[in-house]
Amino acid sequence: MAKVLMKGNEAIAEAAVRAGCLNYFAYPITPQSEIGEYLARRLPEVGGMFLQAESEIAVVYMLYGAAGCGARAFTSSSSPGISLMSEGISYLVGAQLPAVFVNIMRGGPGLGGILPSQADYLQAVKGAGHGDCRMFVLAPASVQEAADMMADAFALAEKYRNPVMVLGDGLIGQMMEPVSFKAQKAVAMENKSAWATTGMSARDGNTPNLVKSLHLDPALLNQHNLDLKAKYERMAREEMRWEMYNAEGDYQVLLVSFGTMSRVCRTAVDMLKAKGVDVALLRPITLFPFPEEQIAMAAERSCCKAVLSVEMNMGQMVDDVKRSVGRQKPVSWYGKCGGEVPTPEEVAGVVEKTIADMDFT
Amino acid sequence: MQTEVMFAGFGGQGILASGKILAQAAMTQGFEVAWVPSYGPEMRGGTAYCLVVISDAPIGSPIVKRPQHLVAMNRPSMEKFAPMLKPKGTILINTTLIPVDAGRDDLDQVMVPATALSSALGNSKAANVVALGAFIARTGILAFETLIATVKAEFAQKEKLVDLNLNALEAGRASALDPCRGQSI
Numbered sequence: 001m002a003k004v005l006m007k008g009n010e011a012i013a014e015a016a017v018r019a020g021c022l023n024y025f026a027y028p029i030t031p032q033s034e035i036g037e038y039l040a041r042r043l044p045e046v047g048g049m050f051l052q053a054e055s056e057i058a059v060v061y062m063l064y065g066a067a068g069c070g071a072r073a074f075t076s077s078s079s080p081g082i083s084l085m086s087e088g089i090s091y092l093v094g095a096q097l098p099a100v101f102v103n104i105m106r107g108g109p110g111l112g113g114i115l116p117s118q119a120d121y122l123q124a125v126k127g128a129g130h131g132d133c134r135m136f137v138l139a140p141a142s143v144q145e146a147a148d149m150m151a152d153a154f155a156l157a158e159k160y161r162n163p164v165m166v167l168g169d170g171l172i173g174q175m176m177e178p179v180s181f182k183a184q185k186a187v188a189m190e191n192k193s194a195w196a197t198t199g200m201s202a203r204d205g206n207t208p209n210l211v212k213s214l215h216l217d218p219a220l221l222n223q224h225n226l227d228l229k230a231k232y233e234r235m236a237r238e239e240m241r242w243e244m245y246n247a248e249g250d251y252q253v254l255l256v257s258f259g260t261m262s263r264v265c266r267t268a269v270d271m272l273k274a275k276g277v278d279v280a281l282l283r284p285i286t287l288f289p290f291p292e293e294q295i296a297m298a299a300e301r302s303c304c305k306a307v308l309s310v311e312m313n314m315g316q317m318v319d320d321v322k323r324s325v326g327r328q329k330p331v332s333w334y335g336k337c338g339g340e341v342p343t344p345e346e347v348a349g350v351v352e353k354t355i356a357d358m359d360f361t
Numbered sequence: 362m363q364t365e366v367m368f369a370g371f372g373g374q375g376i377l378a379s380g381k382i383l384a385q386a387a388m389t390q391g392f393e394v395a396w397v398p399s400y401g402p403e404m405r406g407g408t409a410y411c412l413v414v415i416s417d418a419p420i421g422s423p424i425v426k427r428p429q430h431l432v433a434m435n436r437p438s439m440e441k442f443a444p445m446l447k448p449k450g451t452i453l454i455n456t457t458l459i460p461v462d463a464g465r466d467d468l469d470q471v472m473v474p475a476t477a478l479s480s481a482l483g484n485s486k487a488a489n490v491v492a493l494g495a496f497i498a499r500t501g502i503l504a505f506e507t508l509i510a511t512v513k514a515e516f517a518q519k520e521k522l523v524d525l526n527l528n529a530l531e532a533g534r535a536s537a538l539d540p541c542r543g544q545s546i
Binding site for chain 2: 003005030031114170171175176178266268270344
């Protein structure tokens, strides 16, 4: 299909419709409101449902209801709005329901600001909700990738019967880039007769499907959590995504960065290469599951002297990078937040300082 | 090769729109593009800017510390952004609203009374397109024909604005290429 110039928010909305998602519930918040604005017009054209709820708490339980009935549904919000949905995200995980969340992150904490940020990393990958609750998290670095990930997000949510989050930032949402939508036709949800409350007459057998997250029997709840754990481990085995840049030859420093920030790092790598300084970049594309083995292997190379996690926050992913690298190489963090995006020059400067500070004697 | 064009002015001057036309035209001509808007708590009359990155290779950072070119539609935005430009870049100055030059001798300064030229066409709101036409004519970073085709397509839904904007492009081109206008104000 020919490329069109679109904002990330609009591309996300269009990609969801093309993935066969006809249900969108949301409450507006900058910098992602164009998703709802676009769908308010687009969904009625295809017989879909656009519903602006009274709050984000209502939104998440509308998703729960839709997903419980086996309907493909999604919502989008930005940082504070996602926090309000937290309880319901845990209920979706507990009830093993597929739903897609888009978080176009803004600066925090609290009401924070409206400019791009990556300060919800820990919330997305560790603290999506209470209990042993995990979301599958994808981090796009371009408008094209944000659109592609929407199609993938519904497929993953349905494969694993688990919430999936597309974690972008204000820049991904607001920026326009060329995008082409996959020509493939949306596929129907495959496995729902086994779990969705579609009505007894809609399927064979006499066992009613029950959607719930309450398990008062401790042995059953323990088993339920073991099943969830096995599911998360399967995600790590089957769905891990990452990308390497400038890692073919030797490199002195390994950068680890995701989303918008990884693009800035890519340019910084090019700038340093032009000066004769070789630096590699590893971009985690899935944040949960996290490519820890890949980071460990890239850091293990004898040419690599240090690892630098570059983030638009005060140092969140760096904990996971440290865990991956262990004590074999020094791991440090660089970043800015609140809407400040480090420039390629600043990242390159920090890399050069990191190299200069290392003791090679 | 990568080039960056910043558009800046006050809200309501069509800053984001002219940037979008440039991005669309560059994409049509086969370039990679990124259009990055300012989206603070803006209001009509406040400052507005956007950055268009054009490249023949995939674009890395859409955040650029020092853009190559600037289309400045009002004085505060010129004073804010002109010092950031890379040497040998181009600055287009809307002389109707900016009675001074950029104070840099390492830039190509294109002095165009965009707002006055637009008013002469019967609508001052096409000043952004006058400036865009002048900028492309002077720098040649895209084929002028691509720009004309893009403007036609962009305003296809608002037919009565097509001629105004095509005339605006042409007025900008004539002004930028007029050797008598030179560098003076």
